[in-house]
Amino acid sequence: MIIRRAFFYWQFPAAVILPAWILVGWGVFAATGWQIIGLIVGVMMLTVAMLAVAGLIFARKDVRAERAVSWLDVGLLTVLQGLIVAIGFFTPATALLSTLSVVAVIALFWSGIIQLVVETRRRVRATLAAFEAQAQQATRLQSPPRKPRMDGEYIVIETSERTVPPRI
Template sequence: MFIRKAFYWWLFPSAVVLPVWLLIGWAAFHSGSGWTFVGLLVLCPILFVALLAIGGILMARKSVRDRRAVSWYDTGLLAGWSASIIAFGFFPPGATGWLAVLGVLFFLGLFWVGLWELVTETRDRVAVTYAAYQQVAQPSQVRRPEGPVVDDADVIVIEEHRED
C-alpha cells in the first residue's frame, strides 16, 4: 500500500520534475548538437501536459481519491513511464530512440488503462445508485386492515373563487 500511496503523491509533482530533469540531463550528459535542445523545448511542454492529463484521469476515480493510492496497474505503468523518462534524461548513446518509443508506449498504456478503470468504476457506481433509486421508486405493498374501516375524521374544505 505504501508504494501505491507514493505514486499517488508523485502524480502531479512528476509533471514538473520529469521535464526539468530532461533539461538538466541534456546540460549534464549530452554532447551533441543544439538541435536536441530545440527538440527538448518542444518535448517538455508536451510531456508536462501529458503527465497532468494522466494525473487528472487517475484522480478522477473516487477510489483513488478515497484511498489516496493508485491501483497496482497504475503503479506499474507509472513506474515504467517515469523510469523511461529518467533514463532518457541521461541521453545514452544509441538508446534515446527506443527510450522515447518506450515512453510513448507507457503513456498510451496508462491513458487507456486509466480510462478503462475510470469508466468501469463510474459504471458500477451509477448502477448501484440506479438500483437504489429503483428500489425507492417501487410502490410498497400496503396491507389493508382486515376489519371494517371507520372514517370519522373531520374534513375541512376550502373553496377558492377567482374573479376575472
C-alpha cells in the first residue's frame, strides 16, 4: 500500500520534474543547441501527456478514496518514469527509449480509460441495483390494488367533431 500511495502522490510532481530532468540531462551530456530547442517541444508534449494520464488515474473514485493507484498503474508508471530518466542521459539509444516512452504513455492512457470505464460501470450497476431493491420494497409495502366498482349501468356518450372546410 505504501508503494501505491507513493505513486499516487508522486504522479503530478513527476509530470513537471521528469521532463525538466530531460532538459537538464541533455544540456549536461553534450546535446547540441538545436537538439535542445527541438527537445523543448517534445518535453512540453510529454508534460501534457503525463498530466492527462495522472488526471485519468485521479478521476477514478477508488483511487481518490484509497489515495493509492492500482498495481497496474504502478507498473506502467514505473516503466514510463524509468524510460524518461534514461532519456535524460542522452545516449545513442535515446531514439529507441523515446519511442518506448511514447508506447508507455499510450499504454498508460488506454489503461486509465479502461479502468475508469470498468469502475464507473460497476458503481452504476450497484446504484441501479439499490434503486431496484428500494422499488421492490416499496411495491411490497403498498396495499393491494383496488378492484373497480360495479355500481350498475353506465351511459357512454360518443361525440364526433365536425370538420369545417377552410374558407378561401
